[in-house]
Amino acid sequence: MPDMVADKRIVRVDLGSRSYDILIGRDLIAHAGGEMLARLSARKVAIVTDANVAPLYLDALTESLQTDGIETFAMTLAAGEKTKSFDNLTAVTDFILDARIERSDAVIALGGGVIGDLTGFAAAIVRRGVRFIQVPTSLLAQVDSSVGGKTGINARQGKNLVGAFHQPDLVIADTATLDTLSPREFAAGYAEVVKYGLIDQPDFFHWLEKHRADVFSGGIERTEAIARSCQAKAAVVAADERETGARALLNLGHTFGHALERATNYDSARLVHGEGVAIGMVLAHEFSARMNLASPDDAKRVAAHLKAAGLPTSMHDIDGKLPPPDILMDAIGQDKKVKGGKLTFILTRGIGEAFIADDVPPSEVLSFLTEKHPQ
Amino acid sequence: MPDMVADKRIVRVDLGSRSYDILIGRDLIAHAGGEMLARLSARKVAIVTDANVAPLYLDALTESLQTDGIETFAMTLAAGEKTKSFDNLTAVTDFILDARIERSDAVIALGGGVIGDLTGFAAAIVRRGVRFIQVPTSLLAQVDSSVGGKTGINARQGKNLVGAFHQPDLVIADTATLDTLSPREFAAGYAEVVKYGLIDQPDFFHWLEKHRADVFSGGIERTEAIARSCQAKAAVVAADERETGARALLNLGHTFGHALERATNYDSARLVHGEGVAIGMVLAHEFSARMNLASPDDAKRVAAHLKAAGLPTSMHDIDGKLPPPDILMDAIGQDKKVKGGKLTFILTRGIGEAFIADDVPPSEVLSFLTEKHPQ
Structure with missing residues (x-):
């Protein structure tokens, strides 16, 4: 395994007061708590993930956050594009509100583009915007959907027709997660x-x-x-x-x-x-x-x-x-x-x-x- | 009836590229088409209103817009705070998408704060933001909720806990509509x-x-x-x-x-x-x-x-x-x-x-x- 620090690359997205870092490197999930606290002082996080990703990385992410004294809540949804629905948007906002996430806390999307888009949209609209962290676990999400602040769900009339611009506060792209992707x-x-x-x-x-x-x-x-x-x-x-x-x-x-x-x-x-x-x-x-x-x-x-x-x-x-x-x-x-x-x-x-x-x-x-x- | 032009007051909300006018005066609804076209070039509008307001002002608004060559669609919801729900948010976004409102068209809220908050939120999230015009018909909406860009719905956990900041492009406050309010x-x-x-x-x-x-x-x-x-x-x-x-x-x-x-x-x-x-x-x-x-x-x-x-x-x-x-x-x-x-x-x-x-x-x-x- 390469040394975590040596392997880590940081790409800065320059958006004035909404600027943020994208961290790229192996095994970064195990250091998520420290990387987050180095940049923002959330005391509570609500993690949204899917049934494919949860068994692989949810424990490691939760452990890293809790080790750093951060209270965590988690919600696991079905995997797949159909998850980007109005029903799940309602369910995720309910989950975030029930966890009493405040504007200074954070919501984390752990998964691919579907989880990132849906969770980011929920983070955009709960209390008209709470902090949001992307932990993309697919190549697609790491190079595209987790960067740039586009969030949304699908409508009957088409894909991504309902959504918001909501920039993440941090993106943690753990390249080791790509080892488990299907070809x-x-x-x-x-x-x-x-x-x-x-x-x-x-x-x-x-x-x-x-x-x-x-x-x-x-x-x-x-x-x-x-x-x-x-x-x-x-x-x-x-x-x-x-x-x-x-x-x-x-x-x-x-x-x-x-x-x-x-x-x-x-x-x-x-x-x-x-x-x-x-x-x-x-x-x-x-x-x-x-x-x-x-x-x-x-x-x-x-x-x-x-x-x-x-x-x-x-x-x-x-x-x-x-x-x-x-x-x-x-x-x-x-x-x-x-x-x-x-x-x-x-x-x-x-x-x-x-x-x-x-x-x-x-x-x-x-x-x-x-x-x-x-x- | 006082002269429309003499009575009209304009308050400018100064927000850089998102600045907009609030028009205040009697019988402005009858001139809504012209006032809108003087400021933005929408060719289609989707009007959302409620069952109390529709019989009073929907025809007058529609006629004014159509006279100016604007295509109109209308949706009437039940009146009352409970209308600010996730279900109605889904219904209104569906209505706007079915009307094929594009980013350069507009959505109009005709009603009080409930209709304005719900409709503005839908306008904020359809295609990640389409143009939005407020035609407030209650005193509360004219002096408060229609100004400032706060939109949203209620959640099980509390009022206005889900929403977006989305500035209107124009507010038309027809003070004659207040004559029909209950004390x-x-x-x-x-x-x-x-x-x-x-x-x-x-x-x-x-x-x-x-x-x-x-x-x-x-x-x-x-x-x-x-x-x-x-x-x-x-x-x-x-x-x-x-x-x-x-x-x-x-x-x-x-x-x-x-x-x-x-x-x-x-x-x-x-x-x-x-x-x-x-x-x-x-x-x-x-x-x-x-x-x-x-x-x-x-x-x-x-x-x-x-x-x-x-x-x-x-x-x-x-x-x-x-x-x-x-x-x-x-x-x-x-x-x-x-x-x-x-x-x-x-x-x-x-x-x-x-x-x-x-x-x-x-x-x-x-x-x-x-x-x-x-x-």
């Missing part, structure tokens, strides 16, 4: 790592093409990839906290991805978020090529890299029937990146050259989807 | 008007002692009192938007008041919010006198003024049995103005000299409540 789940998180290269860091994409195997096997390259991803996201978030401009670049692959997630009814047996993003990024590159913005070779290169990482890269890779293209379009129209009837997409001029296009004609997207649609 | 409801709103004098404007309190009857009968003094109240609140909100400091002064009378509302199970037949605040303000002055901070004569003068306005001024004035003092204390402890076990109260050194005391010993409050408690 499929690790790959899904890797899609978001690749995304940062595709947005505006072609050299990072080239580095990933070279070091993908090392990132997967867990060497120092894994820590490097996570830290670099967090830095990339932190820079975008610092420039545009509430997604009025450049932050939308982080949605590369997400408009198509969300539509596919909705089309598969958030059934993780068929498609998880990162897989939707992987297919969505390929579609975004293909659509950009179709609009004569980028070379078709870039789309092929992106697809080849994601495929080598074990990710799906086209709608054909999704098990079972997809709804027809016009229903997919409807899901895209319900996505929140819509302005006055025109669609906002993240398109690209090539690898690492993504940009925001806010005047994409829905008719072009529909014919593209019809072309790409299985059957 | 009891008008008086309840008047308690908040008096509060602004008691916080830091002794001259306003003296003015109210002189002009109370004119404010009630609806002369130019009513408009003056509402505008002055909005100005007072706007100044406090501008100085401390998220209630980290001075804004807490607005809670004068509210910690006791909320506890009494909870103790009567939010049963408006027994106690409405403004009545709880009226009793709470008297208790805050009496408690301050007991702590040798203020003269007992001030408490008597405050009670006399509120009583003359038809408001309850002691726990004895509440119909039915109240829970014992220790249960009231429990409700106070669940109130969100708690820091590290000590109670934060707004106390006073005299009329117009309120201050924040954040180290009030719970034991003192308990013996005070035991003294004051009926039986």
Whole structure:
């Protein structure tokens, strides 16, 4: 086991009075109490986790906090995307209020993106905002959802349509937790790592093409990839906290991805978020090529890299029937990146050259989807 | 009927990029479309109102908006405090999403504080924030809840324990709507008007002692009192938007008041919010006198003024049995103005000299409540 301190990386998210640290390193959960108290003086914490994560890390986290004299409460929810519901939001806020968490105490999300999004939203609205700490245990959560303050739940009308901006006070990314991920789940998180290269860091994409195997096997390259991803996201978030401009670049692959997630009814047996993003990024590159913005070779290169990482890269890779293209379009129209009837997409001029296009004609997207649609 | 333009007062809430106007005047609802379009370019609005208000003003509001080419949707909820529930929050967000309100469209709350708090909270969380317009139709909402961006619902554990800060983009206070209020409801709103004098404007309190009857009968003094109240609140909100400091002064009378509302199970037949605040303000002055901070004569003068306005001024004035003092204390402890076990109260050194005391010993409050408690 590498030395904890030597291995630890700190990425600062610079947001004025709401700035915070992301800690990245092996076995950090065992030091969570000390890391927290070094930054904030909460005396009580309410931990929310899920049934997959609780048996693995809840005891270690609780022990570390209690050793440092912090009173703890814990709630364990079912695992899976369907947990991001209004019913669970009610249940989690009830749990936090019953624990009498005050504004100066803290709520901790221990788990992947689902637990982080739901718990962060509850922390945002209880007493109009209590302190919030992310302890992400999936690669996806470590490089994406735990950073930046977007929280929320799914609605009948679409994914993440209800939520709040609520920055965490601290993120503790224990990279040892990734050792227990299934290869499929690790790959899904890797899609978001690749995304940062595709947005505006072609050299990072080239580095990933070279070091993908090392990132997967867990060497120092894994820590490097996570830290670099967090830095990339932190820079975008610092420039545009509430997604009025450049932050939308982080949605590369997400408009198509969300539509596919909705089309598969958030059934993780068929498609998880990162897989939707992987297919969505390929579609975004293909659509950009179709609009004569980028070379078709870039789309092929992106697809080849994601495929080598074990990710799906086209709608054909999704098990079972997809709804027809016009229903997919409807899901895209319900996505929140819509302005006055025109669609906002993240398109690209090539690898690492993504940009925001806010005047994409829905008719072009529909014919593209019809072309790409299985059957 | 006074000339609409001549009668109109505009109070600006100065919050940088989130600044907005409060319009105060007779028959403004009939001009809502034009007033809105002069400030923001929404093409669609979703109106939320209640069953008491809808028959009176929904048609007039809808007609004004449609005349100006704005598409409208409307939802009518049951009237009353119990409407501020998680179930209705889900229903209202569903309604807004089904209407496909985008971030640049708007949600309108047409009604009193309950409708404003609930609807504003829904507007805050749909797509992580859509535009929001308040059309308050009660005195309480016009002078207090519609200004300042506090939104929320009640939880099992207490009132307003779940919510968000979400500033409106415009407030349209049509003073003609107050003509249809019951005397009891008008008086309840008047308690908040008096509060602004008691916080830091002794001259306003003296003015109210002189002009109370004119404010009630609806002369130019009513408009003056509402505008002055909005100005007072706007100044406090501008100085401390998220209630980290001075804004807490607005809670004068509210910690006791909320506890009494909870103790009567939010049963408006027994106690409405403004009545709880009226009793709470008297208790805050009496408690301050007991702590040798203020003269007992001030408490008597405050009670006399509120009583003359038809408001309850002691726990004895509440119909039915109240829970014992220790249960009231429990409700106070669940109130969100708690820091590290000590109670934060707004106390006073005299009329117009309120201050924040954040180290009030719970034991003192308990013996005070035991003294004051009926039986």
